[in-house]
Amino acid sequence: MALVALALDLGSKLLVVAELEDTGHPPVQLLPDVLYLVHTRNTGAAFSLGSSYTYVLTAIALVVILVIIRSARRLASTGWAVALGLILGGACGNVVDRLFRTGGGVVDFFAIVDPFDPPWPVFNIADACLCVGVAILVGMELTGRRIDGSRATKAGRASVAEDPPGHN
Numbered sequence: 001m002a003l004v005a006l007a008l009d010l011g012s013k014l015l016v017v018a019e020l021e022d023t024g025h026p027p028v029q030l031l032p033d034v035l036y037l038v039h040t041r042n043t044g045a046a047f048s049l050g051s052s053y054t055y056v057l058t059a060i061a062l063v064v065i066l067v068i069i070r071s072a073r074r075l076a077s078t079g080w081a082v083a084l085g086l087i088l089g090g091a092c093g094n095v096v097d098r099l100f101r102t103g104g105g106v107v108d109f110f111a112i113v114d115p116f117d118p119p120w121p122v123f124n125i126a127d128a129c130l131c132v133g134v135a136i137l138v139g140m141e142l143t144g145r146r147i148d149g150s151r152a153t154k155a156g157r158a159s160v161a162e163d164p165p166g167h168n
Contacts, residue, residue: 001082005089009125010096013107020109027115036115040122041105054104061091061098076149079140086133093126 019025020039028037044051068088075081097106108122144152 001085002088005129009093016109036111043105058098080147083133083136086129090126090129
């Protein structure tokens with residue numbers, strides 16, 4: 001999953017940069033009045049927050065990548081594997097941009113509704129993978145599915161909550 005997400009992200013960024021960067025090409029309409037291709041660079045996190053913290057964001061992403069790789073040995077759940085694969089692929093795609101593009105800017109290119117003043121931040125495939133992966137993880141946790149393939153039960157959650165600290 002991570003390799004597919006990474007390949008799609010890097011391939012799409014190469015295409016966007018080749019076709020839209022410095023060409024004066026107008027935005028490409030993919031879905032009328034809904035989705036456009038544009039070319040922007042983002043040195044910050046989501047919503048361009050923290051644009052002066054490119055190195056910090058890169059370090060955080062590298063830690064996330066290492067934690068996911070280390071956690072992979074415990075994976076016994078398809079849902080967790082898909083979610084962590086999407087997060088890993090998305091994080092790697094954006095880290096590649098931060099490390100190898102001039103200025104550390106991530107290539108973003110999907111604009112929603114308006115290509116010149118979109119109501120939602122411009123994003124890329126890596127960002128979409130990160131968001132979908134996190135949403136799947138939240139769903140897995142809310143439904144009691146664990147990384148090792150087990151399921152938390154109401155009784156199990158209640159007994160853990162009722163045990164006093166230090167009680168074995």
